[in-house]
Structure formats: C-alpha cells, structure tokens
Amino acid sequence: MSIERVREFLDSGKPGFMKLMGFRLGDYSADKVEGFVEVRPDLSNRGGVMHGGAIMAMADTLGGAGTIANLPEGARTVTIESKTNFFAAIPVGDTARGEATPLHRGRTTMVWQTKITRSDGRLAALVTQTQLVIEPKV
Amino acid sequence: MSIERVREFLDSGKPGFMKLMGFRLGDYSADKVEGFVEVRPDLSNRGGVMHGGAIMAMADTLGGAGTIANLPEGARTVTIESKTNFFAAIPVGDTARGEATPLHRGRTTMVWQTKITRSDGRLAALVTQTQLVIEPKV
Amino acid sequence: MSIERVREFLDSGKPGFMKLMGFRLGDYSADKVEGFVEVRPDLSNRGGVMHGGAIMAMADTLGGAGTIANLPEGARTVTIESKTNFFAAIPVGDTARGEATPLHRGRTTMVWQTKITRSDGRLAALVTQTQLVIEPKV
Amino acid sequence: MSIERVREFLDSGKPGFMKLMGFRLGDYSADKVEGFVEVRPDLSNRGGVMHGGAIMAMADTLGGAGTIANLPEGARTVTIESKTNFFAAIPVGDTARGEATPLHRGRTTMVWQTKITRSDGRLAALVTQTQLVIEPKV
Numbered sequence: 210m211s212i213e214r215v216r217e218f219l220d221s222g223k224p225g226f227m228k229l230m231g232f233r234l235g236d237y238s239a240d241k242v243e244g245f246v247e248v249r250p251d252l253s254n255r256g257g258v259m260h261g262g263a264i265m266a267m268a269d270t271l272g273g274a275g276t277i278a279n280l281p282e283g284a285r286t287v288t289i290e291s292k293t294n295f296f297a298a299i300p301v302g303d304t305a306r307g308e309a310t311p312l313h314r315g316r317t318t319m320v321w322q323t324k325i326t327r328s329d330g331r332l333a334a335l336v337t338q339t340q341l342v343i344e345p346k347v
Numbered sequence: 348m349s350i351e352r353v354r355e356f357l358d359s360g361k362p363g364f365m366k367l368m369g370f371r372l373g374d375y376s377a378d379k380v381e382g383f384v385e386v387r388p389d390l391s392n393r394g395g396v397m398h399g400g401a402i403m404a405m406a407d408t409l410g411g412a413g414t415i416a417n418l419p420e421g422a423r424t425v426t427i428e429s430k431t432n433f434f435a436a437i438p439v440g441d442t443a444r445g446e447a448t449p450l451h452r453g454r455t456t457m458v459w460q461t462k463i464t465r466s467d468g469r470l471a472a473l474v475t476q477t478q479l480v481i482e483p484k485v
Numbered sequence: 486m487s488i489e490r491v492r493e494f495l496d497s498g499k500p501g502f503m504k505l506m507g508f509r510l511g512d513y514s515a516d517k518v519e520g521f522v523e524v525r526p527d528l529s530n531r532g533g534v535m536h537g538g539a540i541m542a543m544a545d546t547l548g549g550a551g552t553i554a555n556l557p558e559g560a561r562t563v564t565i566e567s568k569t570n571f572f573a574a575i576p577v578g579d580t581a582r583g584e585a586t587p588l589h590r591g592r593t594t595m596v597w598q599t600k601i602t603r604s605d606g607r608l609a610a611l612v613t614q615t616q617l618v619i620e621p622k623v
Numbered sequence: 624m625s626i627e628r629v630r631e632f633l634d635s636g637k638p639g640f641m642k643l644m645g646f647r648l649g650d651y652s653a654d655k656v657e658g659f660v661e662v663r664p665d666l667s668n669r670g671g672v673m674h675g676g677a678i679m680a681m682a683d684t685l686g687g688a689g690t691i692a693n694l695p696e697g698a699r700t701v702t703i704e705s706k707t708n709f710f711a712a713i714p715v716g717d718t719a720r721g722e723a724t725p726l727h728r729g730r731t732t733m734v735w736q737t738k739i740t741r742s743d744g745r746l747a748a749l750v751t752q753t754q755l756v757i758e759p760k761v
Contacts, residue, residue: 227392251363254408256425290431292429295425312708315710335751337749339708450608473588477570532701536684537705541680541683566707
C-alpha cells in the first residue's frame, strides 16, 4: 500500500477513530511519520489533560502508517504489541505532536518508536510498538 | 476519591474521552472494574475493526478507576506506563468488554491488568499498566 | 521439537545460561511450564536480592519452552519482546518458582505469561513475552 | 550513592550476578552508562546465541547504575518494570555492548533506555525500564 493511499485515507474525513480525534497527518515518508492532535476537551481525562488512551491511539496510527510505507507489495500489517511510558501531561488546548521512526524493519515484524511531545517541546510519552507483516497468500 | 465520585464522573456525560468513545462503566469495586464500548464505525481503523488505540484507552480508564478505588484519602494517581498485547480484532458492531483486576496494590504504585474481550468471549487484548500513587502534600 | 528434547537439553548440564544459573525444570506440558532457581549469592544484585535480570532470564526460558511444546513439526521460535513488572524482592537463600501459561497460541506468534513467586507464595514478578514462530523453509 | 561506589562494587569482583556474567563497566556518568559482556558459551541459549535473559540482565544493571548516578543523597532505587524488544541474535564469541541513556529523571521515577549492540554495530535489543526513587525516611 502506498503512502499516497494511507494519506488519502487519513485526510479523507471518512469515519474512523483518527477522524473522531481530529488527527492530522504531517510529514510522511518511509523513514519518519509525523502527526498532530489538538487536545480538545473531549479528548481529556478526569484530570483535565489529554487522556493517555488518546496519546496511545495517535502513536498507534503513526507506527502503523510507518510500517505501511515499508511493506512489500500486497502485504498488510497489524499491531501485535505496544508499550508506552508517560512522562508529562498534555493540557487541554495544547497540540500533541507525534513522530514515529523505525527501530527495526524486518520481513516478519517492524518495530517503531513514537515520541509524543507538547508544544513546549517537552517529551510527554514514548511508545514502542511491534507490527506484524502479513504477506499475501500465494 | 470514592468509587461513587468516579462513577458519577464517568456516568455524567461531561465532555471527556470516555464520553466521546461511548464508554459505559459496569461493575465497579476495589477488586474489579468492568466497562463496555460499542464498536461504532468512528472507533475503527483502516481495517474496519476497533482501533488499537480505542482498546488501550478503555483499558487505561479501567485500570485508573481500579486504582482510584484503592487510594488513601486525598491521594491521586497517574498512569506511568502501559503495555498491551493484541490477540484478535474486534469488528465494528461488536461490543468490547473490559475487566480490570489488580496485580499489585502498594503504597507507591499499583499495577492493574485488563482483559478486553469480544462478545464471543475471545480475548482480544491484554493490558498491564502501572499507576503512580501521589500522596497529598502535608 | 518435542518436550522430551527440551527437557533433555535443560537437564543435560550442557553449558548454557540456565546451567550457569542453576535452573531446574519442573512440570512441563504444552499448557504449563514450571521451573525453579535457588537464589545463590552469585545471582544477586547490589541490594542482596535476586537480580532482576536473573528473574527475567528464567521467565524467558520458561516462555520459550512453553512455545516449543506447541510448535508445528520443524518450526523453531525466538523471543521478540518481553515485558516484566516487578512486585517484590526475592532474598538470597530463597527459591524462585516460575510458572508459564499461554495467553495466545497462534500460527505466527505465541504469547506466554510467567509468574515468578517466592517460597512464601508472594508474587515477585510477572513477565509477558511474545515468541515468533518460524516455519521451516519449504 | 556516588558513581565511585557503584563502580567500586561492579569492579570489585564481589559475588553477584554481574560478576557471574563477566560484566565489565565502561564509561559511566550521570548522562550515560556503558558496559560490556563477552558472550561465553555459558551465557548462551539452546540456539547457541546470547540468552535473552543475559541481555536483559546487563541492561537492567546499566539502567540501574544510571539512576543511581542521579539519585538525591540517601535515596535508593529499584526497577519496577522493564520492556525489551529483540532485533538480532548475538553469537557466542562476540562482545555485547550496552549503552544506557535517560528518558526521564524525575523525583519519583527515572526511565532509562539501553541499546545493546553487537560488535558489528547492529542493534540487538532495546530495553526501556522504570526505576522507582525511594527517598530515605525522615
């Protein structure tokens, strides 16, 4: 699947979780994927900051998009595991920026790491996820 | 913070990520927390199944709620890390059920594990998260 | 690879990390693998308790052994990721007991969870690991 | 605890898991900790490569040492969780090099990430661990 088709989907406004969250795709290449989420009140938790799940969701999309950009023709991918460390809260009104880069691009799995930062540049969370590469059946 | 106040918040319909996702709290005690999310199309990913981020988000809320039910008076909690393994996709139209139980309830940290299952009973994901216990300043 | 051959290797006293650590295999079936490590002084850390790495090592062996017992003929496995939460220290002189059970046994990956307990029954650590199933080349 | 005292312990040859594994400390500052393990046959697994547990053990020591170098006077630390992704095997006879750098140095927790590389420079594993900071009782 080409980068163009992922971008087309993410930018299409078709129903989906990223649309619901207001996710915007930024720079996108096979080596780096960037995305943004404005922290609306309806993305917050009880504490009035961005819900940890919203942080993990945008990272999951970014790592998946990075994998897609590296898949062989006809293959697809699913996330098989994801690990997040949280370092700082992102307040409502701020914009979360995510940047995913590859740690490993193998034939069977790819591993991407995504840094989520606040607009003041502080690292809010680090997400590492493993994507399974599913080859088309011959 | 009492269970009643968490339930009140989650059931209040106040803006927040769980409200956006249509999360419903089920049984809730200091030993187990249950919740449900109906997989609407706007919670899906490109593959037409529940977005991994939505799964991680509902688990984060459940593990946090479980911790809150065990906090000493005046204390609060934040998630410091979360790990998810994904086993099976949850199709749009299905209802995801989460059940969080404690692995560890210490003075400084609590660790909760949440099973996310499909309506056919199959385990879709397992989430383990560490909550920091923040004592009120004396 | 059959259970018998894994047991034969682990019990053979051939050089290897489990031999170095004094690991002993207990009950072993396709559904559960048990093992023991006596916490000698040379398995300890600066704090005088079992080194976290020794705990993770015995768990890695147990989860790997469990996977091996479920592999199709000719296949092999490697650990691709492992996550540990630590709950309690295991003092020198105690015996650590590990018990691994499967969370997922798929064709491409298997996920095992290992509980490490102290002799007083307290849960010391929980390890979740993903094993890749590598099919023989046709 | 000062860097000098950690180095003294690790270099002392006192019984302990790092001594058993032949771990050698390299550069060591509050911002980076380096260590080496020669992959002897008794550090290997059934597959004839460095046991994943030995990799996780050296990383655990490095991340712990990095935390110690940043602790306030009188405080101590324990690892509360550790996550490893494995990318490449390290053959017997090679020397594994670990380098730990901080992701977060807070008052309550510190998070360190350790890269384990082979002598050919290839990334073999990435370990992220959370250390709890335990203040001395007043």
